[in-house]
Amino acid sequence: MSRLDTHRGRVLLTGGAGYIGSHCCVALMQEGYQPVILDNFANARRDVPDRIALAANGPAPQVIEADIRDRTVMETVLAEGGFDAVMHFAGLKSVAESVAHPERYFDINLGGLTVLVAAMAATDTRRLIFSSSATVYDARATGGAISEDAPLGPASPYGHSKLLAEKVLLAQAEADPSWRVGILRYFNPAGAHGTGHIGEEPADPPDNLMPYIAQVASGRRARLQVFGDDYDTPDGTGVRDYIHVADLARGHVASLAALERDGRGHVVNLGTGRGQSVLEMRAAYARVSGREVSFEIRPRRPGDVAQCYCDATRARAVLGFEARHGIDEMCASSWSWTRRREGLA
Numbered sequence: 001m002s003r004l005d006t007h008r009g010r011v012l013l014t015g016g017a018g019y020i021g022s023h024c025c026v027a028l029m030q031e032g033y034q035p036v037i038l039d040n041f042a043n044a045r046r047d048v049p050d051r052i053a054l055a056a057n058g059p060a061p062q063v064i065e066a067d068i069r070d071r072t073v074m075e076t077v078l079a080e081g082g083f084d085a086v087m088h089f090a091g092l093k094s095v096a097e098s099v100a101h102p103e104r105y106f107d108i109n110l111g112g113l114t115v116l117v118a119a120m121a122a123t124d125t126r127r128l129i130f131s132s133s134a135t136v137y138d139a140r141a142t143g144g145a146i147s148e149d150a151p152l153g154p155a156s157p158y159g160h161s162k163l164l165a166e167k168v169l170l171a172q173a174e175a176d177p178s179w180r181v182g183i184l185r186y187f188n189p190a191g192a193h194g195t196g197h198i199g200e201e202p203a204d205p206p207d208n209l210m211p212y213i214a215q216v217a218s219g220r221r222a223r224l225q226v227f228g229d230d231y232d233t234p235d236g237t238g239v240r241d242y243i244h245v246a247d248l249a250r251g252h253v254a255s256l257a258a259l260e261r262d263g264r265g266h267v268v269n270l271g272t273g274r275g276q277s278v279l280e281m282r283a284a285y286a287r288v289s290g291r292e293v294s295f296e297i298r299p300r301r302p303g304d305v306a307q308c309y310c311d312a313t314r315a316r317a318v319l320g321f322e323a324r325h326g327i328d329e330m331c332a333s334s335w336s337w338t339r340r341r342e343g344l345a
């Protein structure tokens with residue numbers, strides 16, 4: 001019997017049609033869970049559930065089209081769904097957009113979360129895994145690897161919305177010890193599913209490095225702009241901790257298992273514990289794709305730091321989690337997704 005035939009818990013995935021949620025959906029299906037997606041499709045294509053089925057080699061997951069800010073709908077979904085846990089991915093994620101439109105970020109990332117928490121409390125659903133972010137840390141105050149105890153200090157409304165959401169969840173868990181909350185602080189998710197069926201739908205222009213490089217490799221953009229080559233790093237360009245989205249998905253399954261097993265919550269970094277520079281990523285992508293990836297050096301951007309990578313010790317200790325994939329696999333999976341998406345040979 002395959003894991004797809006076994007029946008573990010039912011899990012509601014808010015934002016489950018998005019980049020990270022769709023990969024977690026596949027991972028949960030393959031571990032025998034029954035994921036149900038709730039999404040308003042503000043940033044996801046309608047055919048994602050069918051593509052999840054192809055990636056998982058299983059049935060398409062159930063989908064509920066709804067907005068997390070709709071308290072009545074959320075209560076009904078939770079009251080009728082019989083969910084053992086919620087994974088909360090729904091939200092906005094662009095640092096730049098959050099600077100221009102902070103109200104959107106507080107409305108969805110914070111307001112949406114408080115509606116979800118109230119609906120969960122009203123329906124006795126008390127296990128939650130939350131998509132937080134390394135942007136909650138004060139990266140300037142931290143020289144090397146960032147542990148979960150590093151100083152907090154977001155530099156954008158996006159980061160503030162994530163930190164405030166964490167505080168709401170920690171207060172809820174403190175007020176009612178029957179709550180089990182897993183807060184996962186992602187570093188830089190990258191790559192796509194190995195089948196090439198699901199991946200990231202980047203903004204235009206992309207906010208993140210890998211989709212940008214992918215578009216240069218595919219010919220959609222002329223060259224990569226590298227912001228700053230005079231940082232105190234081995235090649236002068238910014239260093240970040242890129243984690244394969246498939247590893248990130250495994251981290252969520254491990255987080256859920258820990259909540260089921262340990263009877264208490266956790267706040268954990270999800271990264272590899274290693275940093276890669278912009279130019280290293282560019283070179284790896286060019287090598288793996290066999291494409292030219294031209295670049296130009298531009299001035300540093302305000303607010304960027306030289307390096308940001310995680311201390312992955314707690315993820316190992318608490319979740320038994322360790323990232324398995326390196327940057328070549330991130331680049332290769334991103335490239336097969338990009339080729340399929342852009343209709344390239």
Ligand SMILES: NC(=O)c1ccc[n+]([C@@H]2O[C@H](COP(=O)([O-])OP(=O)(O)OC[C@H]3O[C@@H](n4cnc5c(N)ncnc54)[C@H](O)[C@@H]3O)[C@@H](O)[C@H]2O)c1
Binds near residue numbers: 016019042108132
């Ligand atoms: N991708 C990253 O680099 C990154 C890094 C750290 C944290 N995160 C966080 O992880 C989560 C998932 O990120 P992602 O990269 O998968 O983003 P995504 O945009 O691909 O997925 C988010 C999903 O939420 C849905 N959504 C948005 N607003 C909604 C609403 N009001 N009601 C219902 N659904 C709604 C969107 O349609 C989309 O499918 C987000 O909370 C994000 O802030 C992402």
